[in-house]
Amino acid sequence: MIYVLHGEDNYSSYNRLQQILKNYQNYTKVKIDEKSPVDEFLDSILTQDLLGTKKIIICENFIQAKKIKVTDLKSIPDDHDLIFWEKSQISSSLLSKFDQNFKIEQFKLKPQLFTFLNSLSPNYFNSLRELSVLRTYKQINLNWHLSARLQLLILAKLGISREGSEKIAGKPIQHWQWQKLLLQANSINLSTLIKLFTGIIKIDFFVKSGKTNIDETYLISTLLVKYLRG
Template structure:
C-alpha cells in the first residue's frame, strides 16, 4: 500500500507509471471524486476471470471522506493512492489510521523550479536563461514542459480574473495568487493564450515525433523568443 503525493505531480505520475508497468494482473483506476461507496465496493471486490493479482489505483482519496473507511476492507489487493498535491501531516495521519501499513512517497519540487517559473516574462532572458540551464540539466524535458504549461495556465486564469478553475488553481493561497498576478502584468491576455498554444503544439510534436528540434532545444527557443 503506497501513497504518492507532493508538489511535483509530474514526478508522482511518473512513479505511478512505473508501478503500473511493473505490475502483472488486473489494474483498476478510480477517481474518488466520481466514485460512490457502492461502485467502489464492486470494483475492489469483483475478480477478473483470469486475473491472479489486482492493482487498485485511487486518485484524490482525500476528496471523498465516505470512501476512507472502506479502504481498510480491501484484502488481497495492491493499493496505490495518489494525490496531485502535497498532503498535510494531519491528512496523512487520517489515511494511516485506516491503513497502518501505508507507505508514504513524497515528490518535491527543486527550489530552482519556482525561481525559473516566476522568472518567465518578456525580455527577462538575462535572469531566466541561467535558471533554465540549471533546470534543464536536472530534469526531464517532458516534466519541464508540464510545469511550464501549468504556470502559463495559472497566469491565464489569474489574468482573466477567473472565479473558478481546476483544483490546483482553487487551492492557491492569497500570496500565491498575488505573485501570479504580479507576474501576469508582464503579459497581455493574448500573449498568454499564444504561449499556451505554442506549448500545446510542442507537446503534440514531441509525442508524434514531428519536431525538427529536440524538446529541450524547442523549449529554449520558445524562451528566447519571449
C-alpha cells in the same frame, strides 16, 4: 499493497503510477476520482468480481478531497490493492496517521523549477537566467510543467475562479498559490500567454515525435524571447 503517491511533481508521480500498474497487467483497473461518490469507493473495496478476477483500485485526489477518512483507510484489508494518486502534497500530520504498511512516495518539484516558472514575466532576462540553471537537470519534463503553469495563468487571466481552475487543472490550488498566479497573470497580456502555451505544445510534440534534435531548453528560450519581449 496500498500505495500513496503524492506531491506537486505530477509528471513524475504519473510515470510512477504507470510503472506500478505494469505489475498488475492481468488485473481489472477500477478508476475513481474526487468527483466519485464515497459509495462507489466502498463498493469497489467490499465487492468481489463474480468471475474471481483480481482488481486494483486507482483513486485520484480522493484523500485531498476529503472523500475518505483516515479511519476508513485503516479499515481496508491488507490483501487489497489500491493506489491513491494525489496531485498535491499531503501534510506530514495526516501522513503520520497512515498505517505503516502503506507504501508512501512523495514527488517534489525541484526548487529551481519553481523559481523559473515564477520568473515568467515581460522581464524575460530573468526567465532566461533561471532557464539556464535547469539545463543541468535531467528528466524533469520542462515542457509539461511550463504548459501546466501557462494553462493556470491563462485561466487566471480569463477570470476563471480558483475553484473552477482546480477542476480544469485536476489538482487543488491553495489560496496563497492562486494569489501568486493572479499577480503573475496580471504582468503578462492574454495574447502572449496563449502564444506561449501554443508554442510549448508544439515544442513538446516536436521533441517527443523525434522531429527535432535541438535541446528543449534552447527551444524554450527562443520562444520566451520571441513573445515575452513584446
